[in-house]
Amino acid sequence: MSRSIALRRRALLGSALRHVALLLIAAFALLPFVWMVVTSLKPPGEILSSVITWWPKRFYAVENYTAALSTAPLARYLLNGVIVTAAIFFLQVLIALPAAYALAKLRFKGREAVFTLVFFCILIPYHALAVPLFVMFHYMGILNSYAALILPFTISVFGIFLMRQFFMTVPDDLVDAARMDGISEFGIVWRVMLPTAIPAVTALGIFSVVAHWNDYFWPLIALVDDAYFTPSLGVVAFRNQEAGSNYGPLMAAATLIVLPLITAFLLAQRRFIEGITLSGMK
Amino acid sequence: MTDHAITDRAITNRAMTDRTALPAAAAGNARPAKARAPARKAARRQARTAYALLAPALLLMAGLLILPLAAIFALALTDYQLGAQAIAFIGIDNFKALAVDPVFWQALGNTLLYAAMVVPGSIGLGLVAALLIESGTSLRSFYRAALFLPVMATLIAMAIVWEFMLHPTFGLVNAMLGVFGIAPHNWLLDKATALPVLAVIGIWQQFGFAMVLFLAGLVSIPRQLYEAAALDGVPGGWERFRLITWPLLGPVSLFILVISATRAFQVFDVVYALTKGGPSKSTEVMLYSIYTEGFEFFRTGYASALTIVFIVLILAVTLIKKTVLEKRVHYA
Numbered sequence: 001m002s003r004s005i006a007l008r009r010r011a012l013l014g015s016a017l018r019h020v021a022l023l024l025i026a027a028f029a030l031l032p033f034v035w036m037v038v039t040s041l042k043p044p045g046e047i048l049s050s051v052i053t054w055w056p057k058r059f060y061a062v063e064n065y066t067a068a069l070s071t072a073p074l075a076r077y078l079l080n081g082v083i084v085t086a087a088i089f090f091l092q093v094l095i096a097l098p099a100a101y102a103l104a105k106l107r108f109k110g111r112e113a114v115f116t117l118v119f120f121c122i123l124i125p126y127h128a129l130a131v132p133l134f135v136m137f138h139y140m141g142i143l144n145s146y147a148a149l150i151l152p153f154t155i156s157v158f159g160i161f162l163m164r165q166f167f168m169t170v171p172d173d174l175v176d177a178a179r180m181d182g183i184s185e186f187g188i189v190w191r192v193m194l195p196t197a198i199p200a201v202t203a204l205g206i207f208s209v210v211a212h213w214n215d216y217f218w219p220l221i222a223l224v225d226d227a228y229f230t231p232s233l234g235v236v237a238f239r240n241q242e243a244g245s246n247y248g249p250l251m252a253a254a255t256l257i258v259l260p261l262i263t264a265f266l267l268a269q270r271r272f273i274e275g276i277t278l279s280g281m282k
Numbered sequence: 283m284t285d286h287a288i289t290d291r292a293i294t295n296r297a298m299t300d301r302t303a304l305p306a307a308a309a310g311n312a313r314p315a316k317a318r319a320p321a322r323k324a325a326r327r328q329a330r331t332a333y334a335l336l337a338p339a340l341l342l343m344a345g346l347l348i349l350p351l352a353a354i355f356a357l358a359l360t361d362y363q364l365g366a367q368a369i370a371f372i373g374i375d376n377f378k379a380l381a382v383d384p385v386f387w388q389a390l391g392n393t394l395l396y397a398a399m400v401v402p403g404s405i406g407l408g409l410v411a412a413l414l415i416e417s418g419t420s421l422r423s424f425y426r427a428a429l430f431l432p433v434m435a436t437l438i439a440m441a442i443v444w445e446f447m448l449h450p451t452f453g454l455v456n457a458m459l460g461v462f463g464i465a466p467h468n469w470l471l472d473k474a475t476a477l478p479v480l481a482v483i484g485i486w487q488q489f490g491f492a493m494v495l496f497l498a499g500l501v502s503i504p505r506q507l508y509e510a511a512a513l514d515g516v517p518g519g520w521e522r523f524r525l526i527t528w529p530l531l532g533p534v535s536l537f538i539l540v541i542s543a544t545r546a547f548q549v550f551d552v553v554y555a556l557t558k559g560g561p562s563k564s565t566e567v568m569l570y571s572i573y574t575e576g577f578e579f580f581r582t583g584y585a586s587a588l589t590i591v592f593i594v595l596i597l598a599v600t601l602i603k604k605t606v607l608e609k610r611v612h613y614a
Contacts, residue, residue: 018418025411026428029490033431035454036443052457099339108329114336121347125596127548127569131576131585132350132357135364155342185331216438216551217569221577232438236555239442247446254439265434269427273494276434 040064040251047247060248067249074253077234084149084230085212089205092156100163101189105175121157130221148222159204166200167193206275213261231257358586376587388563389571392477396567397546399481404542408492416500430490437487441555444483470556473564480552480565488545492538499534540603547595568592
């Protein structure tokens with residue numbers, strides 16, 4: 001009897017310790033987010049004080065967020081981000097899916113060679129191609145445009161690989177039945193394979209959108225004109241403009257840029273974790 | 283009835299040979315000579331379709347991946363500068379220049395040092411977090427979401443938040459450390475602390491990634507193993523971790539190690555936003571060098587040589603994973 005009480009007490013203590021440790025780690029992970037949002041709600045006087053306050057005494061959100069949206073064309077940057085990430089994902093699917101289908105379900109000479117090539121291309125680190133792509137785009141005259149932001153990522157070799165692996169698991173009978181119904185091979189890709197592959201396409205989409213919404217390296221290289229700035233470039237431009245003194249609006253801008261993905265993440269956690277950890281397969 | 287079935291099958295067979303090549307190749311020998319010709323025709327048609335479906339992907343792969351990759355190796359052997367009229371083949375002079383360039387060695391050293399801090403830091407913290415989350419049932423998804431948040435937040439925006447938190451006079455970090463009696467410090471302007479501080483930001487950003495992969499690995503360890511171990515007298519806690527959990531996490535750990543190292547080698551955003559490689563080159567890293575050489579000074583040839591070193595660095599880690607994976611880890 002007393003032993004079971006001791007055991008229970010031990011379990012309780014263990015559980016309490018688990019929560020204390022995890023809350024500490026969570027505090028480390030969340031601190032920048034909390035501080036960003038809290039600061040975006042504070043008036044300048046409270047921000048520049050050396051005393052830590054976790055909630056604004058005077059609510060200054062409207063002023064900060066209006067300043068963020070009016071000082072720099074932040075709405076424009078966000079719109080650019082949507083245009084660029086959506087276009088990249090759309091083109092990736094458009095180009096990768098037929099290729100993946102051919103590699104998974106069709107027989108032709110050189111299939112192994114093409115697959116090996118795909119595998120080889122997955123190994124190329126994306127930062128490594130920035131120099132030649134920059135030179136190439138310079139001579140094509142397409143630097144500083146949406147095309148410059150989108151074109152390098154239209155081909156997703158990783159997407160081809162991923163979708164090919166998925167298509168391998170689709171039974172051949174399904175494809176044969178579609179052929180007997182007189183659906184063309186091109187039709188099979190979109191009307192038969194795509195519907196079965198929605199989970200994989202979703203994962204690829206999350207992976208792709210997160211990567212390109214957050215990307216800073218390539219947009220920084222490809223753009224000079226702020227008309228095409230993506231959110232990540234926008235927030236840095238905003239900081240440089242404000243010379244780092246106007247923290248309320250700056251934190252408001254950062255919040256607005258981080259918010260879309262975080263909202264989506266909180267709504268579909270499992271899918272997001274799945275999609276982002278995909279990059280580990282590379 | 284039987285007749286019906288036979289005709290049905292005959293029709294199906296014909297339809298198959300017409301429309302698919304898969305059975306044609308497999309059953310080619312068993313088929314009468316007459317059937318082979320259409321089968322071969324169908325196979326040819328299928329091959330044509332395949333090439334058509336692959337064409338856009340292959341074209342873009344060639345133009346956007348293979349050609350640029352080849353161009354790097356070619357450019358690295360030239361003195362090319364963007365916009366210059368002349369271009370000359372200079373052999374391995376760029377690499378010779380690299381070898382005696384102190385900034386290059388500094389960048390390489392800093393990149394490795396940064397990785398040496400971030401990789402164990404994020405893997406260690408990720409493993410601890412995963413074990414803690416797995417060890418109980420309450421609030422699992424809250425903790426998982428909270429710790430994963432930095433992984434997917436726009437790093438450059440969060441870097442600016444970190445910069446604000448690290449502000450020497452009214453930053454949160456100094457204020458919090460002040461509570462413990464630690465004097466305020468200008469973390470990003472001190473040669474000794476700038477890179478370690480960037481590494482802390484790197485760990486903050488990456489450990490959630492390691493955590494979710496460890497969580498996946500932990501879930502795949504069969505419960506029976508723990509039960510069997512308990513019967514064999516293995517106590518809980520550390521012994522259980524050392525004898526069962528850790529060895530079974532082997533493949534996952536190696537995988538996480540490679541990904542973390544690759545990501546650490548690619549550090550750029552925080553350096554660009556917070557330190558620009560300074561103070562006095564103490565945070566100069568590979569990608570930042572490539573960026574300044576290639577896109578600020580437009581010394582394309584030299585930047586290409588740097589890029590090749592960078593590629594070798596990344597591929598080395600990937601190859602280690604491949605060989606070790608094939609040799610050693612066959613548990614799961």
